Amino acid sequence: MSLVGQRPGSTPAxxxxxxxxxxxxxxxxxVSRWQRVRRDRVLLLMMVPGVLYFVIFQYGALAMNVIAFxxxxxFLGMSNSPWAGISNFRTLFGDPGFWQAVWHTVSLALFxxxxxxxxxxxxxxxxxxxxxxxxxKFVQSVVxxxxxxxxxxxxxLIQQMVGPxxxxxxxxSGGGDHVVNLFTDPSLFQPMxxxxxxxxxxxxxxxxxxxxxxxxxxxxxxxxxMDGAGPWRRLWHVTLPGVxxxxxxxLIMRLGSVFSVGFxxxxxxxxxxxxxxxxxxxxxxxxxxxxxxxxxxAAAAGLFKGVVALVLVVAANKVAHRLGEQGVYR
Amino acid sequence: xxxxxxxxxxxxxxxxPKVSRMPNGRMPGGRTKARRPAWxxxxxxxxxxxxxxxxxxxxxxxxxxxxxxxxxxxxxxxxVTADGxxxxxxxxxxxxxxxxxxxxxxAGRALVMSLLLVVVGTAVSLxxxxxxxxxxxxxxxxxxxxxxxxxxxxxxFPPGIIPAxxxxxxxxxxxxxPSLVLPVVVDVFNLVVLRGFFQGLPGELFEAARxxxxxxxxxxxxxxxxxxxxxxxxxxxxxxxxxxxxFFRALFYLNDPGRWPLSTLLRLLVTQGVTADANGTTAxxxxxxxxxxxxxxxxxxxxxxxxxxxxxxxxFTKGVLTGxxxx
Numbered sequence: 001m002s003l004v005g006q007r008p009g010s011t012p013a014x015x016x017x018x019x020x021x022x023x024x025x026x027x028x029x030x031v032s033r034w035q036r037v038r039r040d041r042v043l044l045l046m047m048v049p050g051v052l053y054f055v056i057f058q059y060g061a062l063a064m065n066v067i068a069f070x071x072x073x074x075f076l077g078m079s080n081s082p083w084a085g086i087s088n089f090r091t092l093f094g095d096p097g098f099w100q101a102v103w104h105t106v107s108l109a110l111f112x113x114x115x116x117x118x119x120x121x122x123x124x125x126x127x128x129x130x131x132x133x134x135x136x137k138f139v140q141s142v143v144x145x146x147x148x149x150x151x152x153x154x155x156x157l158i159q160q161m162v163g164p165x166x167x168x169x170x171x172x173s174g175g176g177d178h179v180v181n182l183f184t185d186p187s188l189f190q191p192m193x194x195x196x197x198x199x200x201x202x203x204x205x206x207x208x209x210x211x212x213x214x215x216x217x218x219x220x221x222x223x224x225x226m227d228g229a230g231p232w233r234r235l236w237h238v239t240l241p242g243v244x245x246x247x248x249x250x251l252i253m254r255l256g257s258v259f260s261v262g263f264x265x266x267x268x269x270x271x272x273x274x275x276x277x278x279x280x281x282x283x284x285x286x287x288x289x290x291x292x293x294x295x296x297x298a299a300a301a302g303l304f305k306g307v308v309a310l311v312l313v314v315a316a317n318k319v320a321h322r323l324g325e326q327g328v329y330r
Numbered sequence: 331x332x333x334x335x336x337x338x339x340x341x342x343x344x345x346x347p348k349v350s351r352m353p354n355g356r357m358p359g360g361r362t363k364a365r366r367p368a369w370x371x372x373x374x375x376x377x378x379x380x381x382x383x384x385x386x387x388x389x390x391x392x393x394x395x396x397x398x399x400x401x402x403x404x405x406x407x408x409x410v411t412a413d414g415x416x417x418x419x420x421x422x423x424x425x426x427x428x429x430x431x432x433x434x435x436x437a438g439r440a441l442v443m444s445l446l447l448v449v450v451g452t453a454v455s456l457x458x459x460x461x462x463x464x465x466x467x468x469x470x471x472x473x474x475x476x477x478x479x480x481x482x483x484x485x486x487f488p489p490g491i492i493p494a495x496x497x498x499x500x501x502x503x504x505x506x507x508p509s510l511v512l513p514v515v516v517d518v519f520n521l522v523v524l525r526g527f528f529q530g531l532p533g534e535l536f537e538a539a540r541x542x543x544x545x546x547x548x549x550x551x552x553x554x555x556x557x558x559x560x561x562x563x564x565x566x567x568x569x570x571x572x573x574x575x576x577f578f579r580a581l582f583y584l585n586d587p588g589r590w591p592l593s594t595l596l597r598l599l600v601t602q603g604v605t606a607d608a609n610g611t612t613a614x615x616x617x618x619x620x621x622x623x624x625x626x627x628x629x630x631x632x633x634x635x636x637x638x639x640x641x642x643x644x645x646f647t648k649g650v651l652t653g654x655x656x657x
Contacts, residue, residue, distance in 0.1 A: 033472065036472040037472055039472075040471050040472045040473075042545060042546040042547065043464075043465040043468055043471045043546055044465070044471075044472070044473065046461040046462065046464060046465040046546065046547075046550075047461070047462055047465045047466070047473075047477060049457070049458040049461060049462070049515075050458045050459065050461060050462030050477075050515075050516050050521075051462070051477060051480075053458060053512075053515045053516050054477075054480055054481060054484055054516065056497065056501075057494070057497055057512065057513045057514075057515070058484035058488070058489060059480075059484070060497050061489030061493040061494045061496070061497045062487070062489050062493065063493075064489070064492070064493035064494075064496040064497055064500075065489070065490075065493050067492070067493075067496065074499075078496070078500075123388060126381060126384055126385065126388075127385075129381065130381065130385065135385070139385055139388065139389055141639075141640075141643050142389050142392050142393060143388060143389075143392055144643075144646075145392065145636075145639065146392060148571050148575075148635050148639060149575070149631075149632055149635060150574075150575030150576075150577060150593050150596075150631070151575075152575075152577055152593055152596050152597045152600050152631070153575075153596070153628055153631050153632055155600060156399070156596075156600045156624070156628050157395035157396065157399055157628070158395060159600075160395055160398050160399055160402070160416060160625075161394065161395050161398065165414060165415035165416065166416070167394075167398055167416055167418070170414055170415075170416075199391070199392070203392070207646070218367070221367070221369065221370075222367065222369045225369035225370065226369065230371075231371065263578075264577070264578060267578070268597065268600065268601060271601065272601075282491070285490060285491060285492060286491060289491075289492050289495075290582075295492060298492050299490065299492040299493065302490025302491065302492050302493070303490065305490065306487055306488065306489070306490060310486055310487050313486060314486070
């Protein structure tokens with residue numbers, strides 16, 4: 001498993017990461033390795049803060065997952081808490097609330113995947129066809145903007161438009177009393193989540209897709225047009241195949257966050273829609289730990305989520321490679 | 331966010347020259363696409379009208395909420411009450427809400443707290459990320475491959491919130507300001523973007539500097555950073571926005587609401603509003619004075635981003651593919 005962005009010029013022989021060759025020539029290698037450490041000492045020094053961060057806050061945190069196998073009691077600390085084997089996982093898998101959270105997470109993620117991709121793609125196609133550069137640039141900047149406001153702000157803004165006292169609500173109901181509260185109706189939870197996501201992050205994907213559209217070779221369009229292909233056929237046979245790698249990339253990346261998708265977003269609205277429809281794995285973990293004080297079961301749920309998410313991304317990446325796409329990493 | 335950007339960055343770079351050679355100056359949102367290519371049909375008037383309408387609608391859908399919140403925050407609470415909880419134009423212009431916030435102790439302090447968090451956090455994150463990215467960008471640095479793998483694995487398997495909490499707890503950082511920065515110092519996506527950019531710089535630069543006897547820090551400071559202003563600006567903006575918008579970490583790690591940054595405070599106000607609505611006590615539960623105050627708080631939470639955005643935005647369009655693949 002290695003990053004794609006490796007330096008083309010670095011052959012395996014020069015690359016230090018390829019250490020497994022060490023056993024073949026131990027003595028010579030040790031010497032040269034020390035020389036290299038001496039040579040690179042300043043660079044190694046530069047790595048220290050970043051590496052420390054990863055070791056402590058990423059890998060150290062991964063190690064903390066052992067409490068999923070303990071009956072963790074904060075007062076006693078990790079070293080004194082009794083071991084629990086896999087009983088936390090038994091508890092977890094026996095909890096209907098957990099499976100409900102898993103189901104909400106998966107269905108919400110699928111729902112968002114299916115509805116999220118086409119909208120920015122359509123907007124990107126529209127912008128791509130706008131001939132006036134400044135106009136296109138302006139619209140692009142505007143739609144990208146909500147990506148940079150927090151979910152708190154985004155939800156507050158959307159509420160101000162379509163909430164019970166919102167502008168659109170008022171205009172559409174003509175000031176009448178009979179208004180549906182979009183933010184509390186449990187049956188509207190998923191559509192609202194998707195709509196909010198589209199408002200906030202459509203611009204993000206639009207920018208990526210527009211960039212991809214401009215990478216499509218102009219000559220392909222030209223020859224397609226020569227061959228008598230109309231605008232729709234060019235869209236189908238030239239444009240869409242041209243942007244497919246990027247669409248796949250965005251899809252996989254969203255899939256990777258499938259299981260964390262919308263933690264902020266859901267956490268903010270869980271109480272208004274009701275836990276019964278809106279609990280996802282992340283909020284389950286959070287409330288189990290902070291409200292119920294059940295740290296070990298919460299950690300077990302978190303660990304389960306992490307493993308499933310990892311498997312999903314790796315699998316999606318494999319599938320993408322099978323289909324001849326670049327994927328996220330190689 | 332993703333380590334994909336190694337791939338994307340390189341792809342963008344590879345195709346960079348080709349793109350600029352294309353007849354119509356095509357960077358997304360780049361120079362004007364002056365003329366319609368000869369092979370393209372003249373659009374019908376109806377199509378054009380539809381496109382214009384759609385473009386306007388999309389823009390309005392994004393801008394309108396910002397406008398309503400701004401207008402409401404600048405209106406007197408009497409007008410907001412009369413208009414039904416919002417205002418489309420501040421007929422009775424009033425800065426009362428802002429005055430109330432900025433003189434009030436809680437929100438005023440939260441604002442200062444947020445600004446400090448952004449400044450310190452962004453500086454720390456940029457420093458750590460630039461140093462690591464620079465070292466990893468040099469070909470053949472010993473251990474580089476391992477470190478790179480380590481970051482990728484950390485990206486694919488992020489620790490959950492409970493283990494993260496336990497680390498902060500074990501370090502004794504609960505209820506301390508460093509807990510808002512240290513757990514998120516280096517973002518893998520930003521790291522990969524920076525590394526990709528540094529790798530794209532011509533190698534002769536380094537050789538020449540080396541011959542002049544310059545050390546690595548000198549090369550980084552004198553040569554690399556001045557050439558990387560645009561990507562540093564973008565990455566710095568990403569970090570800044572993350573720190574500015576993050577409400578969860580303070581909620582999780584700081585028990586004293588008096589020390590919360592603005593975003594966490596705003597979350598409290600917004601969810602209170604939502605819950606009040608949920609209880610069926612819609613507009614009356616939120617006094618209209620507090621409605622204008624809430625709107626003013628939102629404006630304060632958005633303005634810094636809005637102010638910086640246009641300056642950084644032009645750098646996005648330079649390297650959109652590397653820059654934008656941020657989830």
